[in-house]
Every structure is written in structure tokens, then in C-alpha cells.
Amino acid sequence: GFGERKAKAERMFSLMDGFLKNDPFSLQKDILHHVEYTVARSRFNFDDYEAYQALSHSVRDRLIERWHDTHTYFKRTKPKRLYFLSLEFLMGRSLSNSVINLGIQDQYAEALSQLGFEFDVLAEQEGDAALGNGGLARFSACQMDSLATLDYPAWGYGLRYEYGLFRQIIVDGFQHEQPDYWLNFGNPWEIERIHVTYEVKFYGTVEDVDRNGEKHEVWIPGETVEAVAYDNPIPGYGTRNTINLRLWAAKPSNHFDLEAYNTGDYINSIVNRQRTESISNVLYPDDRSHQGKEMRLKQQYFFVSASLQDIIRRFKEAHNNFDELPEKVALHLNDTHPSLSIAEIMRILVDEEQLDWNKAWNIVCKIFSFTTHTVVAEGLEKIPTDLLGSLLPRHLQILYKINSNFMEELKKRIGLDYNRLSRMSIVEEGAVKSIRMANLSIICSHTVNGVSKLHSDTLKMRTFKDFYELWPEKFQYTTNGVTQRRWIVVSNPSLCALLSKWLGTEAWIRNADLLTGLRDHVDNTGFRHEWKMVKRLNKMRLAEYIETMSGVKVSLDAMFDVQVKRIHEYKRQLLNIFGIIHRYDCLKNMDKNDRTKVVPRVCIIGGKAAPGYEIAKKIIKLCHAVAEKINNDADIGDLLKLVFIPDYNVSVAEMVIPGADLSQHLSTAGHEASGTGSMKFLMNGCLLLATADGSTVEIIEEIGSDNLFLFGAKVQEVAELREKGGALKVPLQFARVLRMVRDGYFGDKDYFKSLCDTVEVGNDFYLLGSDFGSYLEAQAAADKAFVEPEKWTKMSILSAAGSGRFSSDRTIREYAERTWKIDPCQCPF
Numbered sequence: 001g002f003g004e005r006k007a008k009a010e011r012m013f014s015l016m017d018g019f020l021k022n023d024p025f026s027l028q029k030d031i032l033h034h035v036e037y038t039v040a041r042s043r044f045n046f047d048d049y050e051a052y053q054a055l056s057h058s059v060r061d062r063l064i065e066r067w068h069d070t071h072t073y074f075k076r077t078k079p080k081r082l083y084f085l086s087l088e089f090l091m092g093r094s095l096s097n098s099v100i101n102l103g104i105q106d107q108y109a110e111a112l113s114q115l116g117f118e119f120d121v122l123a124e125q126e127g128d129a130a131l132g133n134g135g136l137a138r139f140s141a142c143q144m145d146s147l148a149t150l151d152y153p154a155w156g157y158g159l160r161y162e163y164g165l166f167r168q169i170i171v172d173g174f175q176h177e178q179p180d181y182w183l184n185f186g187n188p189w190e191i192e193r194i195h196v197t198y199e200v201k202f203y204g205t206v207e208d209v210d211r212n213g214e215k216h217e218v219w220i221p222g223e224t225v226e227a228v229a230y231d232n233p234i235p236g237y238g239t240r241n242t243i244n245l246r247l248w249a250a251k252p253s254n255h256f257d258l259e260a261y262n263t264g265d266y267i268n269s270i271v272n273r274q275r276t277e278s279i280s281n282v283l284y285p286d287d288r289s290h291q292g293k294e295m296r297l298k299q300q301y302f303f304v305s306a307s308l309q310d311i312i313r314r315f316k317e318a319h320n321n322f323d324e325l326p327e328k329v330a331l332h333l334n335d336t337h338p339s340l341s342i343a344e345i346m347r348i349l350v351d352e353e354q355l356d357w358n359k360a361w362n363i364v365c366k367i368f369s370f371t372t373h374t375v376v377a378e379g380l381e382k383i384p385t386d387l388l389g390s391l392l393p394r395h396l397q398i399l400y401k402i403n404s405n406f407m408e409e410l411k412k413r414i415g416l417d418y419n420r421l422s423r424m425s426i427v428e429e430g431a432v433k434s435i436r437m438a439n440l441s442i443i444c445s446h447t448v449n450g451v452s453k454l455h456s457d458t459l460k461m462r463t464f465k466d467f468y469e470l471w472p473e474k475f476q477y478t479t480n481g482v483t484q485r486r487w488i489v490v491s492n493p494s495l496c497a498l499l500s501k502w503l504g505t506e507a508w509i510r511n512a513d514l515l516t517g518l519r520d521h522v523d524n525t526g527f528r529h530e531w532k533m534v535k536r537l538n539k540m541r542l543a544e545y546i547e548t549m550s551g552v553k554v555s556l557d558a559m560f561d562v563q564v565k566r567i568h569e570y571k572r573q574l575l576n577i578f579g580i581i582h583r584y585d586c587l588k589n590m591d592k593n594d595r596t597k598v599v600p601r602v603c604i605i606g607g608k609a610a611p612g613y614e615i616a617k618k619i620i621k622l623c624h625a626v627a628e629k630i631n632n633d634a635d636i637g638d639l640l641k642l643v644f645i646p647d648y649n650v651s652v653a654e655m656v657i658p659g660a661d662l663s664q665h666l667s668t669a670g671h672e673a674s675g676t677g678s679m680k681f682l683m684n685g686c687l688l689l690a691t692a693d694g695s696t697v698e699i700i701e702e703i704g705s706d707n708l709f710l711f712g713a714k715v716q717e718v719a720e721l722r723e724k725g726g727a728l729k730v731p732l733q734f735a736r737v738l739r740m741v742r743d744g745y746f747g748d749k750d751y752f753k754s755l756c757d758t759v760e761v762g763n764d765f766y767l768l769g770s771d772f773g774s775y776l777e778a779q780a781a782a783d784k785a786f787v788e789p790e791k792w793t794k795m796s797i798l799s800a801a802g803s804g805r806f807s808s809d810r811t812i813r814e815y816a817e818r819t820w821k822i823d824p825c826q827c828p829f
């Protein structure tokens with residue numbers, strides 16, 4: 001009875017001497033406890049990696065404590081919850097971020113130094129959790145940090161890939177992909193939930209059955225797989241709230257195939273087992289969309305089915321009427337990768353919970369919201385109906401029914417405009433009959449978000465014009481953001497200290513708008529001096545890393561000019577490389593005396609190319625070929641260096657971004673939905689050289705166009721320029737550089753031919769040639785500003801001062817208030 005339970009609870013509590021203490025001595029005890037009993041090494045003999053493991057487990061204990069309290073409080077107060085569904089989360093490392101968000105960094109540093117260890121050295125032992133490709137994936141991770149910090153009752157759901165994004169190995173200038181087996185020595189930041197498992201079905205047939213005189217569909221699966229939950233506590237900064245990122249791993253449903261065993265087909269039973277587990281094996285390494293890959297579709301359905309079964313179970317524990325679902329649950333689709341959830345929740349509500357179709361549909365349309373991260377229609381996901389019909393026969397039926405109901409509604413609204421009807425249909429007829437996942441997501445979501453103002457305008461005017469004209473109220477934009485905890489406090493501690501000193505508070509860490517206070521100090525020479533010292537310190541760290549990675553020694557007096565992001569033709573790394581070739585060519589032909597006036601540059605490029613993306617791989621090779629030439633040209637010396645940083649990931653970004661003077665964001669206007677790298681550079685006082693694309697348009701509004709270097713065609717000019725095709729004028733400098741590459745000046749002329757063809761006049765879809773002139777002017781303007789250190793430093797300070805708007809805290813608050821309609825729910829104990 002209650003009395004017994006109360007007595008048991010008091011006894012349980014009395015056995016624990018309250019919350020874990022965070023004084024250095026208690027921390028030391030806990031670390032050594034884990035050395036002995038978790039890592040199982042003698043406390044008198046363990047190395048840095050084992051110390052890292054023990055340290056991490058002691059931090060994990062403190063996360064779990066807060067995780068329990070937070071979820072106990074959520075359970076008690078039953079707030080409306082957000083479920084953020086994303087197939088990718090680029091979390092990076094957890095140790096530093098966790099101790100900083102727990103507010104016990106200093107205590108840990110003290111505890112470790114007394115044990116003879118350095119926190120930063122142990123932190124370097126951790127591998128990245130690289131469960132994603134690029135911007136979209138890191139966007140999810142930054143959102144989770146802000147959701148926790150702002151006390152929103154939220155969960156993230158995704159896949160626990162056995163292999164994260166491939167390791168990029170460069171051999172002779174060529175990218176090679178190596179498996180990223182990040183779970184090699186276990187992962188202290190996750191908790192396997194052996195009791196949280198769900199069956200996920202695939203293949204099979206759908207039978208019509210009669211139930212009380214009514215026809216019902218029953219799905220008879222051909223294969224079932226078990227989904228097991230792995231929880232990753234996400235601590236907020238300056239709050240006790242610690243939310244959950246639940247990632248699913250696939251396990252064979254019947255761990256042992258007795259029949260195969262009895263028939264001696266033992267090997268096959270293991271093979272089946274492995275085939276099943278392979279669903280959550282590997283992240284698809286392509287930042288572009290994937291059409292028609294069965295395993296990719298299996299991954300998408302596997303994670304949404306497990307997530308929705310888990311969400312519905314949790315809802316039913318506290319509620320017994322699905323009419324309450326929209327008041328208690330917000331489901332967010334991070335791009336179309338999780339959009340099968342629409343068909344899956346309809347299946348659960350209609351087939352399993354026996355709700356009437358229309359009742360279920362009305363509920364479902366109140367709980368979904370959608371963010372698209374794509375600009376161009378070609379990038380929108382489509383699933384061939386053949387593939388879907390064989391893998392998920394019941395879902396195809398449901399999607400056809402959703403579409404036919406929608407088409408009926410639409411005809412009433414727009415009449416028999418067949419072109420428009422077929423454009424808006426979820427089903428695309430044609431050579432490969434397919435399901436348009438974006439149309440499905442828009443039709444079922446109450447809100448459709450673009451990730452920047454320009455992006456949203458493009459969606460309204462072009463990509464989703466038909467839907468915008470039908471439902472203008474659904475379309476809005478919530479400009480992306482990045483978390484200042486990871487991108488300043490974790491990655492740039494010296495800047496963090498400087499900001500708190502001159503702003504006179506640490507409150508900016510939870511409220512980035514306070515960074516505008518830096519404007520009050522921009523004319524203070526003392527402040528500018530300290531600002532320069534912080535940048536130099538970070539440049540020293542980056543220079544050491546460059547020398548270690550590439551053997552190239554770089555001068556700290558040079559401008560560190562950085563372009564780091566996935567390699568993509570639209571991101572125009574080739575424009576950067578052509579600019580460097582031009583700069584080299586000018587230096588070589590320059591009178592020695594004039595060279596004294598040249599601004600020395602260290603050009604740093606980094607990023608992974610999707611394994612099957614040949615042109616992107618050729619860009620990486622050309623970068624190495626040009627670097628080979630320039631860096632070994634004694635005549636040029638320190639005036640120009642080019643370095644390719646291999647295996648660019650979150651941890652490398654944390655080291656590169658603080659050390660950059662200038663960062664480049666060169667996408668052809670109208671192609672980058674937002675871009676988030678630019679926001680991280682801005683927060684670290686790095687000046688931008690960019691096109692007016694994506695979120696850069698809003699950055700200009702915040703910091704003023706005289707604090708960055710703009711160039712290139714505006715979005716409204718691009719189509720017209722493309723029209724011109726072969727008649728397009730390109731500067732001589734561009735033709736000369738192209739000729740140099742074509743003639744083999746950097747070797748491998750045959751290999752680079754197809755790359756050169758992509759930017760040949762008349763074929764230059766991303767307009768590198770026609771933008772080259774203004775690009776060189778912007779570069780010259782950057783050189784001119786750099787030789788005036790006080791001017792440059794002011795621009796750098798004003799960049800950081802205007803970066804507050806690009807905190808993911810602002811992004812999340814806007815989503816919470818305008819899209820998800822959820823309120824903060826802070827755990828009081």
C-alpha cells in the first residue's frame with residue numbers, strides 16, 4: 001500500500017546521501033571510483049584514455065541525476081512536450097560542453113590537477129559523435145542545447161548509427177573514406193535502455209478484415225526488427241533541466257533463429273541477424289538528397305516507428321483521450337527525412353487505436369510542424385511507390401488515401417486546374433511513380449518553416465508557390481541559430497573570459513542579445529588590445545594544429561582566411577581556389593618591391609565531399625595540387641600559404657573558428673538556405689566575405705554592410721545572368737586562371753578537365769566567372785582593411801556585438817512561441 005511504498009522510498013533515499021557533491025574532493029573520489037569499478041583499472045596505474053573514461057562517467061552520474069529530476073518533474077506537471085524528429089544529430093564531443101553546462105568546470109579542473117591530470121588533455125581523448133552530415137545535423141544539436149537551457153519540455157529522437165560520418169583521409173591529395181567506428185571503446189554519454197524496445201515491421205501484405213461489420217486493414221509484416229533505445233542526457237546551461245536525446249538501434253527481434261539452428265543453418269541465422277542490425281549501421285554520407293535507396297527508407301521508417309510508438313505510449317500513460325494529443329504533443333519534422341511519421345501515426349491511430357479516419361486526420365494535422373532546409377526542388381525527397389509498396393504496403397495505402405482526400409478538397413478550392421493539381425499531388429506520376437515527401441509534409445503540417453528570411457521568400461515565390469497561395473498562413477521563417485555555449489564558451493575560453501569581463505556579467509551566455517554591449521567599448525583602445533590578444537592566442541593554437549596536420553609552418557601575422565563546410569559546387573570552394581591561384585599568379589608577376597605591400601595570407605579550406613560526388617572530390621584534389629605548388633615556392637615564402645584541413649568535423653571547427661580572421665561564404669545567391677557556419681565565425685569576431693545569400697542577408701541587417709565584405713550577383717539577378725549563358729562576360733583574370741588549370745600548371749590536366757568544364761563560359765551554372773570580378777574586389781577590400789589593425793578590430797568587435805540574434809536560443813524561443821506553442825517548464829529541485 002501507500003505506507004509501504006513511502007517507507008520503501010524513504011529507505012531508498014536514506015541509502016543515498018543526497019545529491020552528488022561537486023567540490024574537488026568529492027569529484028576526485030568519484031573519478032577514482034570509476035577508475036576502479038567502471039574502467040576496472042587500478043587507481044595507481046591508468047592512462048589518459050582511462051582517466052578520460054572515468055572522468056566522463058563521473059560527469060554522466062551528475063547528468064543522470066538531473067535527467068531523473070527533470071523527467072520526474074515533467075511527468076508530474078504534464079506540460080505540452082515537443083518531439084524533435086531528426087535523422088541527423090552532429091553532437092561532436094560531450095565532456096567539455098557537459099561540465100560547462102553543469103557549471104562545475106573549475107571544480108573538475110582543480111580536482112584533476114591535484115591528481116596530476118589536465119582537463120584539456122583528457123578532453124582531447126574523446127571522439128566526435130558524428131551522427132550527421134553538415135549544417136542540418138549541427139542545427140539539430142544546437143537546438144537541443146537551447147531547448148534544454150531554456151527549460152522547454154522537449155525530446156530529440158534519431159538513429160544511433162554504429163558508424164558515424166566517414167573519416168576523411170587524404171592520400172596524395174585525394175579524399176578517401178574510412179569507417180568511423182566511434183563506438184569502438186564504448187560511449188560513456190549514452191545509457192542503453194534494454195527495457196525500452198519496440199517492434200518495427202517491414203514488408204508483408206495488408207489484409208482486409210471484417211470487424212463488427214466494418215472493413216479494417218490489417219498489416220501482416222514479412223519481417224520484424226526490434227528497436228532498442230539509447231538515451232543521451234542533454235544538460236541545459238545554468239538550469240537543472242537535462243532533457244533527452246533518444247537514439248534507436250536495430251536488433252533482430254528473435255535473437256536466435258531456433259529453426260535455422262535445428263536445420264543446422266546456423267550461419268544463415270547469424271547472417272539474418274546482421275542484416276537486421278545493419279539498419280542502424282551507417283549514416284548516409286551524402287548532404288544532398290537520396291532517391292530510392294531501400295536501406296535509407298528502412299532507416300527513416302525504423303526511427304519514426306519506434307519514436308511514435310514511444311511517444312504514444314508515454315501519452316497514453318498520462319491521458320486516455322486522443323483529443324488531448326494536440327494540447328500535449330508537438331511533433332517537429334526536421335526536413336522530410338522523418339515525414340513517414342505522418343503515415344505511421346495514422347496507421348497507429350486508425351489500425352491500432354481504432355480511431356475513425358477523419359478524427360485521426362484532424363488530430364494529426366494539429367500536431368505536426370515542418371522545417372525544410374532545401375532551396376531547390378531537385379533536392380526534395382521522393383520515394384518510388386514500388387519501393388514503398390513492397391517495404392511498407394500499409395503506409396502506401398494510407399498515403400494514397402491522404403492524397404485522394406486532399407485532391408478532393410483542392411478541387412473544391414481551385415477547381416479543375418489539372419497542372420496545379422498534379423503539381424500539388426503527393427503522388428508524382430511519370431517515369432518513376434513517387435511520393436513527394438515535401439508535399440506530404442506541407443499538407444499535414446500546421447506550420448512550414450524556412451531557415452532564413454530569403455529562404456522562406458524563395459519557398460513562397462518558387463519552390464512551394466502553389467501551397468503558399470493555398471495556405472499563406474502556414475508559411476513562416478525562423479532563422480537558424482547556433483549555441484554560444486559550444487561556439488564561444490567551449491571552443492573559445494579566452495574570448496569567453498574577455499566578454500564576461502567587459503560586459504561585466506556572464507549573463508550573455510544565456511542571453512546573447514547582451515553582446516550588443518560590446519558596442520559601448522569598441523572605441524576603448526585597451527579593450528581592442530585585449531581583443532587582438534585573444535585572436536592571436538587562438539591563431540597560435542590553430543597554427544600549431546596546421547603544422548602538426550600538414551607540416552606547413554604559417555606566420556601569425558598573416559591573415560587567416562578560412563572556408564570550412566561540406567564541399568559542394570553551389571558553395572563554390574572552386575571560386576576560393578581560383579582566387580588563390582590568381583593571387584599567386586599576381587605575386588609571381590609582381591615586382592619584388594611591390595611585394596612588401598602585399599598582405600600575407602594563410603588560406604585554410606576544409607570539408608568532406610560525399611563519397612559519390614566526383615566533382616567535389618576533384619575540387620579537393622585541385623586544392624592540394626595548388627597548395628603543393630604554392631607552399632613549396634620559396635620565392636613566395638610566407639606571403640601566401642594554402643592548407644587543406646582534413647577530416648573537418650565539430651571538434652576541428654571548435655579549433656579553427658576562433659583562430660580565423662576572415663571566413664568565406666561564397667554560395668551563388670539563392671542556393672544556401674541559411675548557412676550556420678557564418679554565425680559561429682561572427683560570434684568569434686571573424687569577419688565575413690560573402691554573397692547576399694541565406695542568413696547572410698540578416699547578418700548584414702544586424703552588423704551593417706560596412707562590417708563585412710560583400711560581393712556577387714544578388715538572388716534576383718541570378719536567373720537573368722543564367723539566361724545570358726555563353727554571352728555572359730567573365731573577367732580576363734578568370735579566363736587566365738582557368739587556362740592555367742586546363743594547361744596542367746598544377747598537374748593532372750586530364751583529371752581536372754571535367755572540373756574546368758563545369759565553369760566554362762556558357763556552362764557555368766553557379767556563376768563563378770561572372771562573380772569573379774566583384775569577388776576579387778571584395779578580397780582587395782579585405783586586404784586593405786587588414787593592414788589597419790584598429791579598423792579591422794573594430795569591425796571584428798562589431799561583428800560579435802551583432803551576433804546575438806543568431807543564437808539558437810532566439811531560434812528556439814521563436815519556434816516555441818510561434819510554431820510549437822510550448823512553454824518553459826523548469827525543474828525546481
Ligand SMILES: NC(=O)[C@H]1O[C@H](CO)[C@@H](O)[C@H](O)[C@H]1O
Pocket residue numbers: 134135136137139287373374451480672673674675676694
Ligand atoms: N544541409 C544543410 O546543411 C541545410 O541545412 C542547414 C541548416 O538549416 C542550412 O544552414 C543549409 O543552408 C542547408 O543547406
